[in-house]
Amino acid sequence: MAEWSNWSGRLHAKPARVASLSSEAEVVDAVRSAANSGLRMRVVGAAHSHAPLVPTEGVVFDLAGLSGLVSVDPAAGTARVHAGTRIADLGVPLRAEGVALLNQGDIDRQAIAGAVATGTHGTGEKLRNLSAGVMGARLILADGSRVDCSAENEPELFQAARLNLGALGVITELTLAVRPAYRLQEKIWLEDVDTVLDRLDELAAATRHFEFFWMPGRPRTACKSLAETDADPVYPLAEEGERRAWSDEVLANERNDKHSEMEYTVPREDGPACFRALREMLARDFPDLAWPVEYRTLAEDDVWLSTAYQRPGATLSVHQGVDQPDEPLFRACEALFAQFAGRPHWGKVHYRTGPELAALHPKWDDWWQVRDAWDPAGRFLNAHLEALRPANH
Numbered sequence: 001m002a003e004w005s006n007w008s009g010r011l012h013a014k015p016a017r018v019a020s021l022s023s024e025a026e027v028v029d030a031v032r033s034a035a036n037s038g039l040r041m042r043v044v045g046a047a048h049s050h051a052p053l054v055p056t057e058g059v060v061f062d063l064a065g066l067s068g069l070v071s072v073d074p075a076a077g078t079a080r081v082h083a084g085t086r087i088a089d090l091g092v093p094l095r096a097e098g099v100a101l102l103n104q105g106d107i108d109r110q111a112i113a114g115a116v117a118t119g120t121h122g123t124g125e126k127l128r129n130l131s132a133g134v135m136g137a138r139l140i141l142a143d144g145s146r147v148d149c150s151a152e153n154e155p156e157l158f159q160a161a162r163l164n165l166g167a168l169g170v171i172t173e174l175t176l177a178v179r180p181a182y183r184l185q186e187k188i189w190l191e192d193v194d195t196v197l198d199r200l201d202e203l204a205a206a207t208r209h210f211e212f213f214w215m216p217g218r219p220r221t222a223c224k225s226l227a228e229t230d231a232d233p234v235y236p237l238a239e240e241g242e243r244r245a246w247s248d249e250v251l252a253n254e255r256n257d258k259h260s261e262m263e264y265t266v267p268r269e270d271g272p273a274c275f276r277a278l279r280e281m282l283a284r285d286f287p288d289l290a291w292p293v294e295y296r297t298l299a300e301d302d303v304w305l306s307t308a309y310q311r312p313g314a315t316l317s318v319h320q321g322v323d324q325p326d327e328p329l330f331r332a333c334e335a336l337f338a339q340f341a342g343r344p345h346w347g348k349v350h351y352r353t354g355p356e357l358a359a360l361h362p363k364w365d366d367w368w369q370v371r372d373a374w375d376p377a378g379r380f381l382n383a384h385l386e387a388l389r390p391a392n393h
């Protein structure tokens with residue numbers, strides 16, 4: 001038996017074993033061997049999820065060794081990457097080919113397949129999450145067979161695989177949308193939070209990326225914008241807030257204080273009202289909270305389980321230190337987000353049931369039908385996902 005824990009140290013598991021795999025052939029062998037032993041399988045990326053997606057009593061596959069850029073097709077605007085590649089390891093090789101990812105989240109420590117699996121996103125009113133940038137995926141299924149899916153080939157599997165929760169098979173390679181490499185100028189400033197809420201549309205439209213971090217109880221908030229620029233990068237790199245460099249050098253930040261997090265995406269137009277309601281609730285019920293609320297925008301997409309499926313979103317995240325009790329806080333926040341038809345981030349804390357998620361995600365049943373068709377024995381499920389599975393499946 002092995003020991004496993006996630007980045008924050010909040011989640012623990014005792015899988016039968018953790019297998020480090022560094023080639024597709026090794027993945028095929030490991031999947032066949034686990035299936036022959038009757039063991040369930042989960043893949044781990046960089047273990048940065050707060051939701052219990054990885055814990056299993058079966059086998060955990062670690063694909064950190066299956067890393068690197070495979071190829072770039074500048075005409076198609078796509079790049080093929082090995083699934084275990086850390087996002088941090090993509091910037092330089094992509095730039096060497098003259099391209100870059102369309103967007104990134106707050107950090108770049110995740111494995112690309114791990115980030116895609118949960119709909120990881122950055123900010124930008126016209127920018128979609130990483131799953132929406134998936135143009136193709138290669139999977140090793142529960143019987144060890146290999147399938148390449150895209151909008152043209154096995155389109156339903158492709159739709160489910162773009163945001164897959166690790167539940168369809170082992171992804172060994174992804175084809176991602178890229179764009180010509182670009183530079184960003186970063187700016188951080190303090191502004192009265194109500195003024196920011198009142199002029200949010202204007203601020204979000206003014207630059208490619210805009211977000212704000214608000215400390216509970218404070219009248220002002222830290223605003224952050226990133227604007228595209230042709231100006232030369234400034235090296236050595238400045239502190240967060242003053243950087244001007246290539247997109248991958250500016251988009252990623254250090255977030256090393258261990259915390260757990262809940263994040264919901266609400267309809268874009270409800271974002272300010274939701275934030276104000278959250279501010280009131282936190283002041284009343286959690287006056288000692290010392291972690292920020294992060295507010296971002298997310299463009300609408302067509303990814304089946306995306307939190308921005310067919311609706312532009314505002315995302316609100318609430319954090320708590322790992323040494324603090326977080327459940328009362330997160331449950332209170334979740335009740336509030338639910339009033340705004342919020343959809344929970346798949347990689348962060350939530351307590352929603354399958355029927356509740358079905359009501360929030362129009363393609364919930366389709367996703368499960370495809371999942372179950374490609375993995376009928378449920379080899380790629382764990383207890384967390386099993387609890388969400390529709391009863392009629």
Ligand SMILES: Cc1cc2nc3c(=O)[nH]c(=O)nc-3n(C[C@H](O)[C@H](O)[C@H](O)COP(=O)(O)OP(=O)(O)OC[C@H]3O[C@@H](n4cnc5c(N)ncnc54)[C@H](O)[C@@H]3O)c2cc1C
Nearest residue numbers: 045046047048049105106111114117120121165166171347
């Ligand atoms: C400090 C911090 C900052 C964060 N910032 C952001 C942010 O800005 N925006 C945002 O949206 N989220 C953010 N997150 C959440 C994070 O991006 C997601 O939880 C993401 O899924 C973590 O990626 P990972 O590589 O660690 O995957 P893991 O947490 O290890 O796994 C996530 C899922 O991916 C699956 N998986 C991984 N690799 C494969 C594979 N090869 N084949 C099949 N399935 C696979 C796993 O089975 C699991 O279901 C942050 C988290 C932390 C801790």
